[in-house]
Amino acid sequence: MLYREAGQFKTDYAADQQIFPILQDRIFVFGVIAAAFAIVPAIASEYLYTEILIPFLILSLAAIGLNILVGYCGQVSLGTGGFMAVGAYAAYNLWLRVPEANNLVVVFLFGGLMAAAVGILFGLPSLRIKGFYLAVATLASQFFLDWLFARVKWLTNYTPSGSVAVGDLHVFGWRIDGPADRYLLILGMVVVATIVAKNLVRGHIGRSWMAIRDMDIAAEIIGFRPLRTKLLAFAVSSFFIGVAGAMWGFLRLGSWEPLAFDINRSFQILFMVIIGGLGSLVGSFMGAAFIVLTPVLLNQLPGWLGVNMSTAMISHLEFMVFGAMIVFFLIVEPHGLARLWAVAKEKLRLWPFPH
Amino acid sequence: MLGPFLETLIGGLLTGVLYSLVALGFVLIFKASGVFNFAQGAMVLFAALTVARLTDEIDGKALGLEHFVIAAAVLGAALALVGWYAWREYVARGSGPGERRRLALLAAGGALIGGVIAFAYGKGAWPLWVALAATASIMGLLAYAIERLVLRHLVNQEGIILFMATLGIANFLDGFGQTLWGSDIYTINLGLPKDPIFLFEGVFPGGLLIDPAELFAAGIAAVLVVVLAVFFQKTRVGRALRAVADDHAAAQSVGIPLNTIWLIVWTVAGLVALAAGVIWGAKLGVQFSISLIALKALPVLILGGFTSVPGAIIGGLIIGAGEKLSEIFLAPILVQAFDLAGGGIENWFAYMLALIFLLFRPQGLFGERIIERV
Numbered sequence: 001m002l003y004r005e006a007g008q009f010k011t012d013y014a015a016d017q018q019i020f021p022i023l024q025d026r027i028f029v030f031g032v033i034a035a036a037f038a039i040v041p042a043i044a045s046e047y048l049y050t051e052i053l054i055p056f057l058i059l060s061l062a063a064i065g066l067n068i069l070v071g072y073c074g075q076v077s078l079g080t081g082g083f084m085a086v087g088a089y090a091a092y093n094l095w096l097r098v099p100e101a102n103n104l105v106v107v108f109l110f111g112g113l114m115a116a117a118v119g120i121l122f123g124l125p126s127l128r129i130k131g132f133y134l135a136v137a138t139l140a141s142q143f144f145l146d147w148l149f150a151r152v153k154w155l156t157n158y159t160p161s162g163s164v165a166v167g168d169l170h171v172f173g174w175r176i177d178g179p180a181d182r183y184l185l186i187l188g189m190v191v192v193a194t195i196v197a198k199n200l201v202r203g204h205i206g207r208s209w210m211a212i213r214d215m216d217i218a219a220e221i222i223g224f225r226p227l228r229t230k231l232l233a234f235a236v237s238s239f240f241i242g243v244a245g246a247m248w249g250f251l252r253l254g255s256w257e258p259l260a261f262d263i264n265r266s267f268q269i270l271f272m273v274i275i276g277g278l279g280s281l282v283g284s285f286m287g288a289a290f291i292v293l294t295p296v297l298l299n300q301l302p303g304w305l306g307v308n309m310s311t312a313m314i315s316h317l318e319f320m321v322f323g324a325m326i327v328f329f330l331i332v333e334p335h336g337l338a339r340l341w342a343v344a345k346e347k348l349r350l351w352p353f354p355h
Numbered sequence: 356m357l358g359p360f361l362e363t364l365i366g367g368l369l370t371g372v373l374y375s376l377v378a379l380g381f382v383l384i385f386k387a388s389g390v391f392n393f394a395q396g397a398m399v400l401f402a403a404l405t406v407a408r409l410t411d412e413i414d415g416k417a418l419g420l421e422h423f424v425i426a427a428a429v430l431g432a433a434l435a436l437v438g439w440y441a442w443r444e445y446v447a448r449g450s451g452p453g454e455r456r457r458l459a460l461l462a463a464g465g466a467l468i469g470g471v472i473a474f475a476y477g478k479g480a481w482p483l484w485v486a487l488a489a490t491a492s493i494m495g496l497l498a499y500a501i502e503r504l505v506l507r508h509l510v511n512q513e514g515i516i517l518f519m520a521t522l523g524i525a526n527f528l529d530g531f532g533q534t535l536w537g538s539d540i541y542t543i544n545l546g547l548p549k550d551p552i553f554l555f556e557g558v559f560p561g562g563l564l565i566d567p568a569e570l571f572a573a574g575i576a577a578v579l580v581v582v583l584a585v586f587f588q589k590t591r592v593g594r595a596l597r598a599v600a601d602d603h604a605a606a607q608s609v610g611i612p613l614n615t616i617w618l619i620v621w622t623v624a625g626l627v628a629l630a631a632g633v634i635w636g637a638k639l640g641v642q643f644s645i646s647l648i649a650l651k652a653l654p655v656l657i658l659g660g661f662t663s664v665p666g667a668i669i670g671g672l673i674i675g676a677g678e679k680l681s682e683i684f685l686a687p688i689l690v691q692a693f694d695l696a697g698g699g700i701e702n703w704f705a706y707m708l709a710l711i712f713l714l715f716r717p718q719g720l721f722g723e724r725i726i727e728r729v
Contacts, residue, residue, distance in 0.1 A: 319530025
């Protein structure tokens with residue numbers, strides 16, 4: 001009843017090309033963003049910030065990065081954790097060694113750029129290797145980068161076992177202190193990054209990625225250069241992932257070691273992309289929300305039900321429920337939560353008089 | 356110099372055999388159903404835990420009631436689900452002998468699981484061969500449950516969706532295995548001699564040091580490979596498996612039942628996982644980290660080719676030997692040159708080795724040639 005597009009005419013090209021052509025979509029999205037900026041800081045507790053909102057936003061950004069590579073360009077990657085580590089440690093080194101650059105935006109962008117460079121390097125095999133062979137090959141980057149940050153002392157400033165810590169963070173003179181500051185900074189960067197990503201994937205570049213994804217030989221024949229297109233996808237994807245990694249280190253953890261970016265992180269983000277929906281940005285957010293919230297709920301559930309359980313048992317249960325839910329979701333909707341969202345919107349258009 | 360080199364080489368080759376065992380499970384399933392089965396490592400852990408727990412003589416390790424209750428609840432739910440599907444088919448298709456047989460088999464399977472668990476939560480320790488037989492049947496039932504509850508609903512989905520589903524299965528099995536059997540570190544005693552043997556003492560000073568358990572593992576792997584090769588090449592079922600691997604639709608249209616084939620493949624992969632689990636368990640102890648050896652088997656897989664049984668074996672040998680040799684001979688050089696905080700390059704060396712191979716042969720050493728058409 002409320003979600004109608006009848007009567008919304010597109011009278012010029014700008015109206016036709018906008019990201020949300022339907023008025024209700026625009027209102028909804030701007031409302032959500034405004035609420036996130038204005039209302040959430042007024043009501044959120046520290047627990048909500050550090051355990052839910054901040055991880056959700058940062059991992060959403062990482063999921064968007066991976067979705068560009070897997071969902072839009074069709075190159076399966078299991079090296080996300082490694083690229084996040086590159087972002088985090090590159091940012092750390094800039095922050096540590098160049099005191100003039102103590103501006104988190106600069107630091108994070110540097111982390112992203114370094115990750116993009118490493119991403120291009122590890123994207124090179126994709127020109128030769130495809131499918132699951134590539135997926136396993138990207139694991140090479142994961143293990144190599146894990147090892148690199150654990151063993152090369154210079155990168156971690158000669159700290160034992162590669163654990164590093166940061167403090168005294170600034171953005172253009174704004175001192176980032178409590179969880180609310182960190183949340184607002186992350187939110188701002190994620191909103192900007194999402195707009196950039198959206199415009200990339202709906203433009204010429206995104207089309208070329210999708211052409212490569214759907215059939216690379218055919219794409220090559222109609223004039224997309226695979227080398228340039230694939231490496232660009234690796235670079236852009238790694239850039240987002242690297243920024244997310246730097247944020248994870250600086251704003252979520254504060255002090256971290258290479259273990260924070262191990263293979264499980266890679267799988268976690270791949271789960272987000274798949275459960276959210278391949279080739280969908282809104283799906284990346286939904287997948288991240290699902291993956292972040294499920295363990296939190298599972299942890300709380302026995303307490304709410306009044307059942308007393310050992311922590312080991314809860315962690316086993318978490319494994320089981322998580323695995324079962326993934327399988328269940330894949331069976332019910334292989335195209336992810338984004339598809340459910342689209343179906344719901346379609347239903348809403350006709351509600352309450354479906355024909 | 357030659358002595359230590361040969362010793363490292365042989366040690367590496369013998370470890371490589373174990374990687375091959377895990378990789379074999381991957382190859383079998385990929386060949387027959389095109390599924391990249393990430394749950395192979397979890398299956399190894401599950402099988403090893405089951406055997407270890409059943410042969411364990413220490414009843415002081417008895418698990419708490421909550422383990423029993425939750426395990427029983429999960430098993431009951433799975434059985435109810437499978438049983439409900441079977442019953443629906445039984446009603447829909449009428450009471451043919453096949454349907455009746457399946458229901459009977461299911462009932463027997465449920466009884467078996469119940470018996471095994473009731474016994475395991477009691478005090479008894481089973482002789483190894485009984486435990487092996489019971490675990491083998493459990494792996495068969497597990498294969499049936501996976502086929503019935505997961506794969507059958509995902510027919511015709513893209514490869515990555517199936518891959519993710521197996522990741523889910525892996526998660527589930529990791530949690531379930533530890534719920535059912537506890538997460539203590541168990542040992543499996545195969546009754547093998549523990550003392551290392553020395554070979555060629557006349558040829559080299561000190562001779563070569565070799566672990567008999569690894570020799571035994573190599574023997575098992577060799578036997579398994581021969582059996583599998585004969586099974587694939589010479590039997591009716593093996594031919595059907597190869598047909599399915601070649602082309603699902605064509606195989607189905609000449610009357611090969613896909614579901615049965617998948618069940619067989621997953622059972623065989625489960626048995627291979629059992630062999631790998633027992634051997635790894637005897638070597639390292641049964642613990643959660645066993646499920647991570649799946650990651651060690653992946654470079655073997657891309658090196659040898661996803662679809663080649665001999666590839667898995669040879670790839671395993673190359674990776675095993677390369678890993679150990681690099682750790683002993685290359686790592687110190689790297690540590691010196693770059694001032695590293697220790698070696699540990701074996702974690703990624705195998706992957707890099709496989710990657711370099713892949714640049715020259717994108718389908719792996721023995722994989723089928725990839726021909727692409729528009």
